[in-house]
Amino acid sequence: MPISDLRIAKFWVTASALLLLATGCGLTTADDAVTTPAITPMAELLPAMDPTPDLAATQPGVDASTAVPQVVEVFSTPIPLPTPSSLSCLGRRERVAQLLLPLVTQAELFGAQAFAANGELGGIGLLGEPNDEIAADLTALQLASFVPLLVASDEEGGSVQRLARLLGPIPSAAQTAQSKSPEDTRKQWVEYGSRVRALGIEVVFGPVLDVGAGPGIESR
Incomplete structure (x- = not known):
């Protein structure tokens, strides 16, 4: 999956998450209808991901059979929580x-x-x-x-x-x-x-x- 497509997918995932938060946390009045926001599975938001990048499409002239696959860090490293003394x-x-x-x-x-x-x-x-x-x-x-x-x-x-x-x-x-x-x-x-x-x-x-x-x- 090209890196540009991955970034677009991440954008829509983030936008969808923010929309869900806004819907769930918004103030309602007595006249407002209470509805449960639909939750879209992550598998439908993200296209099927190919673990091997399409180097031929993203880098013309590069032989994908011999090139070293690129590693894209999607999630940040978790910060360990302090332990009580x-x-x-x-x-x-x-x-x-x-x-x-x-x-x-x-x-x-x-x-x-x-x-x-x-x-x-x-x-x-x-x-x-x-x-x-x-x-x-x-x-x-x-x-x-x-x-x-x-x-x-x-x-x-x-x-x-x-x-x-x-x-x-x-x-x-x-x-x-x-x-x-x-x-x-x-x-x-x-x-x-x-x-x-x-x-x-x-x-x-x-x-x-x-x-x-x-x-x-x-x-x-």
Whole structure:
């Protein structure tokens, strides 16, 4: 079908659609007769379309048997609709809860599943000394949660290290500065961080540098 004929057909389809809209949306009075506009099938509005363009008629001198058929884009590409964010599914109580990071022990993780399932938990900070079941317990909590949770742990090294019994002790920041080069320090924390992440913990509190010299913090 020549392109010019296709354009004419599209024009009449558009004009017919506008006429139908005007008839259906027009204001009527009590004296007007209410009629149902006749709908003409699309097959009658458009002539039979040949999928192979008539190149001989539209382009004299072109061999239609060897020429590459032209592709005419009739319909525009649809624009994807925006998807709602997870935040739009939460009420005020749940949104406030996403800003909190309560501290819990490993034994309390099971009880936290109910809050997580209702969207009332944004994350947790581990307390105590978790055992070798911590990875499974954190996985169960994440699976029960309405939104993904942030899981944090104190891993400063020295006297503050929640996972020391599970992953082995690491020196404090003061000891590390006295005994290791910057490159060795980086390698130490990259290796330790990968092991922490494998347990399902994404946030580490530390190492830090405290300026005080009181009991319990001098090594940091």
